[in-house]
Amino acid sequence: MGTRDSTCWTILHEAAAGSDVARAEFAARYAPVVRTYLAARWRGSERLQDLDDTVQDVFVECLREGGLLERARADRPGGFRAFLYGAVRHVALRAEARRARQLAREPAQGIDLEGIPGGEETLSRVFDRAWAKVVVREAAERQSVLAARRGEAARRRVELLRLRFHEGLPIREIARLWGLDAAYLHHEFARARQEFRSALWEVIASHHPGSPEDVDRECEQLLSLLE
Template identity: 55%
Template sequence: MHGPESTCWTLVEHAAAGDGAAREEFGRRYLPVVRAYLHARWSGRLAAEELEDAVQDVFVAFLREQGVLENLRPGRQEAFRPLLYAVVRNMALRIEHARARRLDRPGSESFRAEEKPSSEEALSRVFDRAWAASIMREALDLQEDLARSQGEDATRRFELLRLLFDQELSIPKIAERWGVDAELLHKEAARAKREFKEALRSVVAFHHPEAPELVERECRELLTLLG
């Protein structure tokens, strides 16, 4: 599923058809986003283990026969992110309504329907931030893979970027640690940032196969959202 013609819709198509690798990739890409939204929605309303069971139930609904994935039409024009949000929200509402009707036994494991979830606007922000974090992680993974395939210099640029942003070290501090000229590192850092943006564009384009004009805009929005 990582070929040049791979898109979110080909992934959906293969996962819906029962392809094990596609289903694993679908889970890797999207389960953390689904989990973040449902944890925010149901925290305080379900016990921790029951909440995680509900997260898995929602995810299984995507993959089972006659489930959500089989009802999606690959190649559609809209972006995948709002569709995923709508599906997860609607399934969460169905679960809430079903549990509210059920006479749960008293106790900490009962579903507390009277405790309202956060506002939908707040939950939407949780989803968007989880989506952005997932896309950024994938872009970093892609950049690292490309760097390792390109040799020592590219790998060192990726490590420089990691030190700058993960460890928040300054260019002079890294230059001192590596025993190199700080001005050279400034140039290498600029190149590493360009390489990251290219990786980010590639990941975002995976979700906008029919609308390449949206890729640059979403890249800017993602960087702003996590800024």
């Protein structure tokens, strides 16, 4: 995905066909999104003890013969994000139904009612934020791969973004450390951000096939989730 030239749908189809490499990549990439959603859905409940097993169940349901991956379609409204959300919600509802009688006997004082999200809309936003983090990380990986092909200057711009956003260093401080003119580095910073935006656009387009305008809207929505 971020380190490959194939789209996420290629990975999904390879996983559905039985590729161990694609299945491992699929699970590693999206497990944090699945886990975050389920943890929010079951916060304050004894169902949290089933979290690890249910995360596994989501991927079993997706990857088994005749499972959800085989029925996934790139032209589905909402793209891959909508597919994964539907998958994790389906498995969560099934797990809840399986334990319904036990949960009915759960003492009320054992539940942190203040900690439980207010409804599916809240849970959907939790899922979307976790998804946004995964996609942004994938875009950063994509930018790094492209920079490695383009040469030292492009690799330096990736490092500039890391220092600015992950280390919190101001541009003037980075310019001092690198022995460069601050105005020049501001220009390079703007270029680095544009390169990241292009990488993000490519990643989103691979998850969310559609017109350029559709991808632009998805980019804006995704970035707004992280503000």
